[in-house]
Amino acid sequence: MRVGIVGLGLIGGSLARRLSARGHEVVAWNHRPHPYEQAERDGIRCVATLAQLAEAAPDVIVLCNPLKAMPAVLAELKPSLDAHPETTLTDVGSVKGMVRDQVMAAGLGERYVGAHPMAGNELSGWSAADPALYDGALWALTVDQTTEYQRFLAVARLITDGVGNRIIVLDDTTHDRAAALISHMPHVVATALINELTGNPDRNIAAALAAGSWRDMTRVALTDPERTRAMVEEDAANVEELLRHMAAHLTAMANELRTGFVAGDGDERSKQTIRDFFAEGQPFRDYKAARAAGVAGISGMLTIPVDGWQQALLDSARRGEQILRLTGDRSAETTRVAL
């Protein structure tokens, strides 16, 4: 398999090195040539222009450039890609709806399949690139009703066979909502927590008393706030909705604490509601405990129908199934870990 990589930062550089190490042909372009010498030593063929990358006719090009560079990168790739209709395009962006809009606006929508690897750390740049970054990683692929099935297969196989990772297949909306829930909205919450401390007249006392719970809950607020802000703004509608949920739940708990404990003798119904609040997340605690205990997923086989394959794959993801590999063009081996 010949793979093109745009951008040799932490994510793209690690991917290029991993694919090359696993015996695949990798062609790469970076906006600055500083990683080229080391990359070439890793067997990665580096090119000077995006046009040259397209002309190398990769089976799949993976866009690992920053989201803000996407329109310029796509515009530059377009003319050369027109001569190579067989090349499929994918990316690694953490917000999928916006990337698809950009790819469609560039006239490249028909060859696009979205992708988002659950991999990364607090570092950045080629110097931090490490093939092991993808060890055991899961990727979300995103498709829509116009996605060509053969393009989906090309990207799916790149990830399962090429990178050696698992996949789930979603639509952009489902992806961006889930990402808002488990990442973008919590980043805002963590930031609100450190703001609450910074704005408190007893901040030095609070900081002195801070222990493990505070450290864990605010760690993500310590990372580059500009990167966090960009991520939140790119998924603004979903984050907005979830922040309103959180605000409503926290207000409800404040009200129950008042009627149950602060005011008068304590309302028994409020006390029960508070007990229910702390019990509600038990399925997630059990799920985490099972994973920590090394409980294996349930193995299965998935048949992918010709009609409605997108929905069938989304339903599979909703059941908690992850695709380990494609056993044929219409069948996959899965593992299931569900709440």
Next chain:
Amino acid sequence: MRVGIVGLGLIGGSLARRLSARGHEVVAWNHRPHPYEQAERDGIRCVATLAQLAEAAPDVIVLCNPLKAMPAVLAELKPSLDAHPETTLTDVGSVKGMVRDQVMAAGLGERYVGAHPMAGNELSGWSAADPALYDGALWALTVDQTTEYQRFLAVARLITDGVGNRIIVLDDTTHDRAAALISHMPHVVATALINELTGNPDRNIAAALAAGSWRDMTRVALTDPERTRAMVEEDAANVEELLRHMAAHLTAMANELRTGFVAGDGDERSKQTIRDFFAEGQPFRDYKAARAAGVAGISGMLTIPVDGWQQALLDSARRGEQILRLTGDRSAETTRVAL
């Protein structure tokens, strides 16, 4: 120094073992005798009743029993303590106002100084007890206008010289507010996050996509929810107030995301407010970065006045000073790390 320890769980057991290892005489009582054999081997003298503990006439008794057992423990200690007015009483409870009320209700208020060590882990019980649990720990001591200065000195010296830890001195209200900010309220927020996932129809997809930020922010919601609930209820008024702050801030951010990004062309003032929100916590980021870089605190000496010593010590804590040791009855060596 002779120290009495009530309760040989994680906190009390670790404290007893550490004090014994540092050459102090330790007498201990536990509600069940199962740790006694091992404790005796560590040089800890174990007694069968709380009366015997009081009759051993320790300089300080540290109440390390669960908060819910406090009234019963105090009632049982009282008659024997009446014969030993020289024994000072302290505790390790994570909420201070409530403990002082209980101690006063038991008629032992005049010999009490509150204490709360910033130490602990997710384990519990004697089997997890480890003297190293207190390595580098800070304790908050709490006093009020009636606290006898000599009693304060006895507890302060037990912690600085005996345990080898640092202290800050607060009133109960300031302690409980700060603890609500950096621990009790965030525990509710973490629980609300896992509830949001558990209640989501796409919970399996969200759980599959969850990475470091989610893991960090929800870790404290995985610990025993009943213990968390008790902690929150014991500090209900402070938690209530902070939950309302958080709800207001999250709602404000939701509104700004709407007017800045979701609706129409985007309001520039909202975009600026969002930038400000992400910049606001910078002093805390700088403080953490300095600590991570090993920047040492600023050394100082504190003179403790005869009149208004409580306020002078509280002001010192507000400036970010921590007491390393008492150099005399009215002077202390401090280190300062401030936001």
